[in-house]
Every structure is written in structure tokens, then in C-alpha cells.
Amino acid sequence: MISIKGLRKVFQAKEDNITAVDRLNLDIKDGEIFGVIGYSGAGKSTFVRLLNRLEEPSEGSIKIGDREITALNKRDLRLARQEIGMIFQHFNLLWSRTVKDNIAFPLEIAGVPKEERERRVLELIQLVGLAGRENAYPSQLSGGQKQRVGIARALANNPKVLLCDEATSALDPETTNAILDLLVDINKKLGLTIILITHEMHVIRKICNQVAVMENGKIVEQGEVLEVFLKPKQSVTKKFVEQVMGSGEDDDLEQLQSTYKGEDIFRLHFVGDSANQALISKIAKQFNVDINILQGKITQTQMGAYGNLIVQINGDEREKDNAVAFITEETSVEVEVIQRAN
Numbered sequence: 001m002i003s004i005k006g007l008r009k010v011f012q013a014k015e016d017n018i019t020a021v022d023r024l025n026l027d028i029k030d031g032e033i034f035g036v037i038g039y040s041g042a043g044k045s046t047f048v049r050l051l052n053r054l055e056e057p058s059e060g061s062i063k064i065g066d067r068e069i070t071a072l073n074k075r076d077l078r079l080a081r082q083e084i085g086m087i088f089q090h091f092n093l094l095w096s097r098t099v100k101d102n103i104a105f106p107l108e109i110a111g112v113p114k115e116e117r118e119r120r121v122l123e124l125i126q127l128v129g130l131a132g133r134e135n136a137y138p139s140q141l142s143g144g145q146k147q148r149v150g151i152a153r154a155l156a157n158n159p160k161v162l163l164c165d166e167a168t169s170a171l172d173p174e175t176t177n178a179i180l181d182l183l184v185d186i187n188k189k190l191g192l193t194i195i196l197i198t199h200e201m202h203v204i205r206k207i208c209n210q211v212a213v214m215e216n217g218k219i220v221e222q223g224e225v226l227e228v229f230l231k232p233k234q235s236v237t238k239k240f241v242e243q244v245m246g247s248g249e250d251d252d253l254e255q256l257q258s259t260y261k262g263e264d265i266f267r268l269h270f271v272g273d274s275a276n277q278a279l280i281s282k283i284a285k286q287f288n289v290d291i292n293i294l295q296g297k298i299t300q301t302q303m304g305a306y307g308n309l310i311v312q313i314n315g316d317e318r319e320k321d322n323a324v325a326f327i328t329e330e331t332s333v334e335v336e337v338i339q340r341a342n
């Protein structure tokens, strides 16, 4: 468990002081992939750098396991940092060292004997999918490969926690997905806690279990990813959810209602249950109705599917009622009536 209490960071500036992180409280469970999202300047980087004291807190405490990070002296902090790996947006590799020597670097610093070092480096190269590239230099690698080196290096000393500071922001969408898949794989294989900061909601959607939304140095909203997607409370959170789900739906509603005047239109809300994926074809088979999907979007999160579909249901009155009753009573899909036939 990571427990953060009253964490605050004030930067002294010439004119005004800047409070980058403002009395932040947070608990993160072991093994979780915890996302922190916010716009530029929200304080995310400062927050994540406070966790391993790359930035010194102005106030507050950080406990990782039973270790009070904020109370450690320099020597103990160095040891504690071996249990907190970190990866960066721009990889921070050593350009004059090969892939394998970059990965070996933290092991050298930790005083691991050569033979064990070599064994561990090979293991890490396999884990992150860099076999065959051991002797390449960073300048010879793609962005995704560089981040794989960054991940291997961060994992070298078997950390319990991995901090990711905008780790995929410099990568194209396809490479981003591959790196995110790797992070999930590592989280599952090693049981590592991952704290990831980003300004992209699709990153949160794809791999996080929990999310905290930061604004002006504070956490303004927090919860399970699916829950936050479903019921975003703050306007900043709503904007982030729109990044993934789009926003125009209710603007189009009037148009749909006029196009399908006098017809039955429903919105089906899907949350978290993959068993509902075949719902539409099941209803069409089981009841004597036609279902016409008018618009909508379903997206996958680590906690299941989420989204909604606007559908038109055609058929005999009784069959339509039975179909709607079935969805309402027998599945976890919520039915919202947009318009009933006259």
C-alpha cells in the first residue's frame, strides 16, 4: 500500500510562489495500475517526482509499504529508490551505452556482481521483447524500443513500484498500445504497482484500474476507471471522458428524434459485463423484433466494457415490450427511453 498524506510542494518563484501539489491525500493498493490524469500544469509530474523524492516535498508524508519515504536520510533513500523504478517521456537513456549496458547500469550502481548482472540483463531483455537488439545503441532504436529499454532498466532491481511519467506521450498510437500492453503484462507477471501519469484518457481507459483527476495541484475526482467513465462529476473529468467517448451524442438526439418520428428509440447503457456483448443478436433471435442501431460507442476498459448504443426497436407492441422488459430485468444493461411510438 502506498499512503500519501497532506503532500504539498511549493516552488519559490521570483514573483509568486507556485503550489504545484496542494495537500494531496491518496491511498494506492498493492498491484494496482493507478492513473493520474490532468492537463498541463496540473501538477502531475511534480506529484510523481515527489514519490521517489526527485523533488523534496514542502509538507506531508509518503509511505510505501512500511517505509516512510519522507523520513529517510540520503543513504536509506538511495536504497529505497531501488524499489521504485521510473520511466520517462523522453526515455532518459545513456546514449553512449548499448541496450544491455543501459539495462545493466542500475545493477552496477547497486553493486550486483558481473555474472549475476549478465543473467539478469538477459532475463529483462526477454521480458520486454528486445531479444536481438542487445548490442544496439539508443540512436539505432525506434521510440517504442527505447521505451522498452527504459522499462527493463527500471525493473532491473526488482522494484515494487513503477512510476511512469507520460511514458507513451512521445510515441505514435500503435507503439503506445504495444507499450501499454507490455505494462499490463508486467503488472500481471510481477505483481508490480504501477502509477502512471498522463494527459490522455485513452491511456487510462486501456490499462488503469483506478484513476485520479488532478487540477491545480489537487485531486478533484477519484475512483474506479469504469465508474469515473460512467459518472464523471467534475467538468474537467467530463472533458477527459469526451476524449474517448466523444461528446456530440445529445446534440444529435433531436435530429434522431425527428428522423425517426413516431418510432421506438431507446438508449442502452452497457457497463462492465462482457456477457452483454451479444445482447443485440440475442434479443433479435429471442423476440420477434428488429433492432436497428442508430448510433453509439462501446469501449473496453480493464474492468470490462463501457458505453451506450441508441437503438430503434421495431415489431409487434407486445414483442417490443417483452424485449425491453427482458433487457431491464435479465441483464445489467440499463434501458433509457428516448421516444416511444405514438
Ligand SMILES: Nc1ncnc2c1ncn2[C@@H]1O[C@H](COP(=O)(O)OP(=O)(O)OP(=O)(O)O)[C@@H](O)[C@H]1O
Pocket (backbone or CB within 6 Å): 011, 012, 013, 018, 019, 020, 038, 039, 040, 041, 042, 043, 044, 045, 046, 047
Ligand atoms: N522546478 C520548478 N520551479 C518552479 N515551478 C515549477 C517547477 N516545476 C514545476 N513547476 C510549476 O508547477 C506547476 C505544476 O507543474 P507540473 O510539471 O508538475 O505539471 P504537469 O501536470 O506535469 O504538467 P506538464 O504535463 O505540462 O508537465 C506548474 O505551474 C509549473 O510551472
